[in-house]
Amino acid sequence: MNAIRTPKTGFTPISANDYLSVSELKELQLKKLQYIVKHAYASVPFYQKRWEQADFHPDQITSLEDIQKIPFIMKTDLRDNYPFGLFATSMKDIVRLHASSGTTGKPTVVAYTKGDVQVWSEVMARTFASCGLGPADIIQNAYGYGLFTGGLGAHYGSEELGATVIPVSGGNTDRQIMFLKDFGSTGLCCTPSYFTFIIERAKELGFDLQELPLRVGIFGAEPWTEEMRQHMEKHSGIRAYDIYGLSEIIGPGVASECEAQSGLHVFEDHFYPEIIDPETEKVLPDGERGELVLTTLSKYANPMIRYRTRDITSIKKYTCSCGRTIRQITRITSRSDDMLIIRGVNVFPSQIESALLKVPDITPHYQIVVFEKEGLDNLEVNVEATPAAFANKLDGMKTLQEETMHSVYTTLGIRVKVNVVAPNTIARSEGKAQRLIDQRNKS
Numbered sequence: 001m002n003a004i005r006t007p008k009t010g011f012t013p014i015s016a017n018d019y020l021s022v023s024e025l026k027e028l029q030l031k032k033l034q035y036i037v038k039h040a041y042a043s044v045p046f047y048q049k050r051w052e053q054a055d056f057h058p059d060q061i062t063s064l065e066d067i068q069k070i071p072f073i074m075k076t077d078l079r080d081n082y083p084f085g086l087f088a089t090s091m092k093d094i095v096r097l098h099a100s101s102g103t104t105g106k107p108t109v110v111a112y113t114k115g116d117v118q119v120w121s122e123v124m125a126r127t128f129a130s131c132g133l134g135p136a137d138i139i140q141n142a143y144g145y146g147l148f149t150g151g152l153g154a155h156y157g158s159e160e161l162g163a164t165v166i167p168v169s170g171g172n173t174d175r176q177i178m179f180l181k182d183f184g185s186t187g188l189c190c191t192p193s194y195f196t197f198i199i200e201r202a203k204e205l206g207f208d209l210q211e212l213p214l215r216v217g218i219f220g221a222e223p224w225t226e227e228m229r230q231h232m233e234k235h236s237g238i239r240a241y242d243i244y245g246l247s248e249i250i251g252p253g254v255a256s257e258c259e260a261q262s263g264l265h266v267f268e269d270h271f272y273p274e275i276i277d278p279e280t281e282k283v284l285p286d287g288e289r290g291e292l293v294l295t296t297l298s299k300y301a302n303p304m305i306r307y308r309t310r311d312i313t314s315i316k317k318y319t320c321s322c323g324r325t326i327r328q329i330t331r332i333t334s335r336s337d338d339m340l341i342i343r344g345v346n347v348f349p350s351q352i353e354s355a356l357l358k359v360p361d362i363t364p365h366y367q368i369v370v371f372e373k374e375g376l377d378n379l380e381v382n383v384e385a386t387p388a389a390f391a392n393k394l395d396g397m398k399t400l401q402e403e404t405m406h407s408v409y410t411t412l413g414i415r416v417k418v419n420v421v422a423p424n425t426i427a428r429s430e431g432k433a434q435r436l437i438d439q440r441n442k443s
């Protein structure tokens with residue numbers, strides 16, 4: 001590994017690979033790509049068959065651009081090869097399985113060798129370091145432990161960093177708050193929606209989060225907006241960082257924000273990112289929005305070559321003020337499959353969140369109900385008022401409803417009914433929030 005270049009950030013760097021020159025990084029990526037593609041071809045009959053049908057052979061990879069000769073894979077390919085059909089090693093070398101539940105049918109199963117777990121620990125340690133955490137920190141890990149990758153991913157990463165990890169898992173909110181106080185946790189890992197619940201519950205219990213040692217939130221696993229970050233930072237006094245990942249690729253640890261909070265650095269020495277137009281499947285240049293496609297350059301048990309994530313983002317064109325040279329993606333606010341078409345207008349749930357949180361007396365507790373009306377998709381939004389605003393009652397509520405509908409109208413360009421409801425009437429989440437209630441007839 002090269003010597004670490006002087007970082008511009010006050011945060012402690014832990015990997016020289018965050019600071020490679022473009023040519024050093026490309027050279028490393030090409031070497032790893034050639035190796036992993038050969039390994040996948042030799043070990044996974046699925047890849048061999050798919051690639052032969054596409055007239056692709058691993059020897060054709062002589063530059064990074066040659067990756068475009070390889071066909072994409074998707075979640076359905078994992079499902080069709082359930083449970084172990086995409087594994088590239090024998091069980092003797094596999095030390096861990098994870099699975100994501102999926103909304104339909106069978107889960108998708110992913111595997112790790114000992115080396116893969118080491119890579120995962122490393123990228124999670126780099127994630128924590130880029131969020132300003134180090135060995136002296138106490139990291140309370142409220143991501144769920146189990147088949148979900150959030151818990152164990154953050155756990156191993158904390159240990160790799162040398163921090164003290166509290167493996168509390170999700171839920172039992174009063175106990176989470178007690179630990180934040182009694183153990184003096186300085187970092188908290190959980191979904192952003194769960195943190196809004198922790199903020200609310202702490203207030204109810206009479207705890208002022210601003211007075212606790214907690215200073216960093218490591219939030220991911222679901223989309224959240226800049227407005228949500230402002231809400232969380234204002235009400236807790238911490239800095240909230242966005243981290244991204246998915247089980248199929250490794251779990252959390254694919255990309256992370258840094259001190260600059262202006263994009264997520266992809267750990268490009270392990271995950272090769274491309275952006276494609278989801279319709280034409282053409283690769284787009286840096287700066288253009290499209291679907292993120294990822295290739296695992298280091299994962300041995302279960303290599304994913306050109307995996308279509310469905311997540312919509314862009315690769316940023318410019319280098320970051322923190323000094324890291326690995327490229328950044330912009331915040332993932334939508335998936336290509338969560339777009340709704342309402343009266344001819346494309347609507348993403350995250351746009352609704354942004355609009356709601358612009359209204360001062362509105363909370364981040366909301367749900368979007370999608371239903372069919374006269375054969376077309378329609379939606380309504382339920383959102384809670386703050387307890388103080390709700391205490392003001394009727395007249396005030398009507399005004400608040402109009403104000404919220406206006407904010408949604410300004411953002412979406414269409415009128416949508418918003419029901420401003422009483423505090424504590426919308427279900428709270430301890431993991432990924434269910435924001436969308438789909439009442440459409442699927443038959």
Ligand code: DLL
Binds near residue numbers: 100150243248309
């Ligand atoms: O959610 C891994 C993870 C755990 C990431 C903890 C970050 C923190 P899956 O359950 O497989 O894995 O879900 C992956 O969640 O394709 C995105 O659609 C979404 N997602 C994950 N992180 C973010 C984020 C984990 N920061 C799917 N912003 C991904 C927006 C996210 N969406």
